[in-house]
Amino acid sequence: TIWAGVTFLAYTLASEKMPWLLVNITLPLIFLSAKFLGDLAESVRWRLALRRGAAASFFLAPLAALGGLFFLYAYTGNAGDDGGISGQHWAVLAGSAVVLAAAAYLVRITSNAGGGAVAALGMAALLLGFGIWSGLRAAYTFDDSNREILVYAQGGSDLRETFASLEDRVFSQSLEEAGPNLTPRRVVEVDYDIWYPFQWYVRDAESSGLLRFTCFKVEDDDGWNDSCNSLETPPADDEFKPTSLLLTADHAGRSGAELEGYEKSEPLHSLLWFPETYRRPSEARQDEEWKDELKKDLGFFKDVATSRGAWRSALGYWIFRDLEQDWFTGDYYQFDR
Known part of the structure; x- marks a missing residue:
């Protein structure tokens, strides 16, 4: 105890x-x-x-x-x-x-x-x-159809489906068949911001030289370095072009010249978080004094304890695993040509 x-x-x-x-x-x-x-x-x-x-x-x-x-x-x-x-x-x-x-x-x-x-x-x-x-x-339950608070965070099932698609279209061919001009570009290039947990699926393809994780930031973005690809420069006619690009939602909205000729997918989920509906709204615990934090928490608890809606939500999730709010998600897009 x-x-x-x-x-x-x-x-x-x-x-x-x-x-x-x-x-x-x-x-x-x-x-x-x-x-x-x-x-x-x-x-x-x-x-x-x-x-x-x-x-x-x-x-x-x-x-x-x-x-x-x-x-x-x-x-x-x-x-x-x-x-x-x-x-x-x-x-x-x-x-x-x-x-x-x-x-x-x-x-x-x-x-x-x-x-x-x-x-x-x-x-x-x-x-x-x-x-x-x-x-x-x-x-x-191995997909993301059930929102379990015990799981809290996990990779989306879209990652598995994306890997299956790439495995069927790209990874099943040998490195020699993919072409000789693979340095430093690869047949599939993945935004480094979705490295986790996608690397578990594609570790063999990465070691075989068919895929690489790389940076797609622009110069104004946090974490930019000289190796980042802004997607703004069109590749030369004789330059190798990846078959597929996987970009985070933050980077997929660009209209860079390199993305011309690619077909953009619907939004896909890379990471999922349990919707933290139990938290106090607008809490800023790192900036709050402990006395103010305790006072606000007690007030929030009082409001929740006397709210029919809060009791309904708690009972609905505990008994039926019924949750109105969907996962919090980290999204990405797949570009294919």
């Missing part, structure tokens, strides 16, 4: 809130939770509990919780002052209250057999179901 608490405090003060840092916080809590659940299971006198009907509380407690979540999700809807609730939702709430009362009664009359522990284990099983679903989506 101390390990998790101190780490959480350190990350908070350092303004480091990347999801993968949660591993360092959750690992000790996972051990503690496993120990706690093991002690709960050992505390139950199972034969006596089953004989007295305490096993029903294993199902009744999570059933009541699900009913309450169903009502709360409807209540936080936008349909009028009463949210999105109807007679059906009130019936579910009433039924959940009855189920909760029944579970509480069973826990009370089976307390000497560990009825409360059985109900707690039922709630743990419910949370396990949510965790398994989230884990499977995060671990075994």
Whole structure:
């Protein structure tokens, strides 16, 4: 507990809130939770509990919780002052209250057999179901169709499709077939600003001399150097011309002479970030005093805690992984001739 608490405090003060840092916080809590659940299971006198009907509380407690979540999700809807609730939702709430009362009664009359522990284990099983679903989506969905906060940042699936296209059209040919005038130009030239994570796909093509990462900045851009290609100078007739160019969105809007004769693609995604809708709007933590930062954070938390819309969004993502806002993206364009 101390390990998790101190780490959480350190990350908070350092303004480091990347999801993968949660591993360092959750690992000790996972051990503690496993120990706690093991002690709960050992505390139950199972034969006596089953004989007295305490096993029903294993199902009744999570059933009541699900009913309450169903009502709360409807209540936080936008349909009028009463949210999105109807007679059906009130019936579910009433039924959940009855189920909760029944579970509480069973826990009370089976307390000497560990009825409360059985109900707690039922709630743990419910949370396990949510965790398994989230884990499977995060671990075994390889494209960017699911916006998972645990993933937070990743390469876009467009990179994989771009590589497959280049592999089929360009990389499948040998270096000799590509032509002798490949120095310093290459058949495929990629803007260095999308080096990561595209280099994982094209490392063999790069080592074979079919592709290179290079700079396409103009002189006024940050990071410009003499080796950068501004795309403004038309190549000579006998000069080698790349088959494909991959440029970031910042560099693809130019009308340079070198881009004449190339066909421009639709915008493609190179990097994706989880939309940080949980952040305080217009925060500037590096420039704020810690007292002002804490005051603004508490005010933001108060506004969120009393907002139906915020509760609706949180429940929608937690239960259904429903998120209205799309990924934050880093885009690029493919130019082919």
